[in-house]
Each structure stands twice: as C-alpha cells, then as structure tokens.
Amino acid sequence: MNVGVISRPKKGFSANGDSYVIEKINQKILISVIDGIGHGVHADNAATKCVNTIKKYIQSSEDCNLIILFNRCHEALKSTDGVVMASVLVDAPCGTIRYAGIGNIATRIIGMKNIYPIPRGGIVGYNMPAVKEYTYPYKRGDLILMYTDGIISRINSDLCIRLQNLEEQTIAEELFKQYARDDDDATLLVAREEST
Template sequence: VIGERIARLHAGMSGTRGGAAAVMQFDASSGQVRFAGLGNIVASLCDGDGVRGMPSHPGIVGAQFRKAQPFDFPHADGKLLVMHSDGLQSRWNLRDHPGLFSRHPRIVAALLLRDYTRGRDDCCVFVMRLGGMQ
C-alpha cells in the first residue's frame, strides 16, 4: 500500500521540480506504524521519554529515487508523530517544554514553528497523536 502511494505521488509529480514526501500508515489494532519517506522530510515518534527518528530515503519524488522501502515501528499507540520539512531545525526536543507532549497536536506544531524555524527556508510541520493517550 505504501509503495503504491509513493509510486502515485512520483507519477503525479513527474515533469515538475519534484519534492519531498512521506507516507505513513497506522494500524490502531496492533499499534504499529509503517512509514516511508523520500527527500528532506524528517519524521519522529515522540513520547514522554524521548524521540525515535524515522528514516527517509534520499531522492526527489517526481524526478529520481531508487525505492522507498517502508520501515515498521511497533508500540506507537499514544505517541505523537511529528513530521517536518528541512525548514525546521533538527535540535528540537519536546522534553525541553514540560507538559507539551500532552497538549493538542496543533499546540505542539505551533510551538515548533515558533521556536525552531530556520528563518531562511519555507517550513511545514505536521503533528498527530496516534491512537489514544497512554
């Protein structure tokens, strides 16, 4: 499923400058995330104890890439998925902001944009809670 979605994105962006993209699938019954990213997309699973990075493959959707191998991440239920473009600094840490993890994902995204935007680049941030709070 994820490979098919990446292929459709690639076909749809052919003939353009191309771009970065990521596709994520969350299985609520198992609590597992399947993720594939291409290009300058950063994705992380966050909980109250820390952050686990989700690797993206080099390449340009619509132009060139080898294959977007998906990665599986078990035990993701209740975690925050944070995805952002390279316009956001990579040094952010939710633990630097006590109580932030339990706030609404829009609040988390707004704080990341406010405090960690590089300033010289466009920036996109996406935050969602997977399943329920733990």
C-alpha cells in the first residue's frame, strides 16, 4: 500500500489533535484517521490515546473487526473529550474494503465507481451510537482519500481523477494546498494499492 499524508495543527497551535494509523494485518491494511474534539493538548491527548488503543487491539487480534475496534476506542476514551474517527480495512486480494465511521471524517474511494461512505453522527468516547460496518468493492489502483474537517469537505472528484497518475504524496500535497483550512487541525491521507 502506497500512502501520502499531510497532518498539521491549527494555525497558532503546536499540538495537533488529528492523527492517523496505518497497520498491516495479514494480507489486509487498516487505515484510521482520527480527529480529537477541539484543538491543542486535550485534542492531541485524545487522538494519541485512540491511536494507542488501535495499535494495542491490532497486536492482540489475528483479524480486525471494525465494530470491536470502535467499541474498544470508545471505552478507552471515556476519560477524554473524545474523537471522531473513520477506518477502512483494505483486502485487496479479496477485492473488498470495509468501512466504519463516527463523526465528520470524510472517506472517498475513487475508481471505476466512486464510493462516498457516510459516517454516523456521534463522538467516540462520549455519545457513540451503534457502529455499522459497510463492505464495498475495491480493486488495486483505486484511490482511497480520507480527511478531517480541517479540509474543505467538497473536494472535487474530477480533480482527484486528474491527479491519479501522480504519486500518493504528491496527490496529498496538491489537495492539501487547495483545500486545507488554517482555522482547524487538518489531516489528509491518500492511499492506493498498486495495480498488478
């Protein structure tokens, strides 16, 4: 899996409340993007605790169940202000991508058919509703785009398609340049499994 990512704190802050995780689990790849509620140290602490919880779960699991993953994070984050989070589990050999999301992390899969999973409202660690996991078709070469609310939500899909021949980090940089806001922490992640 090739990944390009940019993550930076809100202008004037040194602590970044956004974070992400990329972990290989057997033949699958887990990608999670996390946004701690608020800004600064409290948001950073919540996001870091979430990342650590995800990594601990992955180390103790032979597979990754996204519903269990979100529930573990919810329990671990109850002493914080919470986070919003989206996760995908890419199984390129089987041609599937599983998705779960709570809160306003945008996820897009750009390929032969563009897919825009819709997250559930709520906050992981505070008022998380029942998590739903969705499975979509995925083929090598499809572009996975995930970003926090520090990125303007209406990224132009045609622009993503025009940028598809570039490396993932270059795509992330181009989109970040055009769509990042200064008034919030911002993270934009681009991932793609190479075509065979």
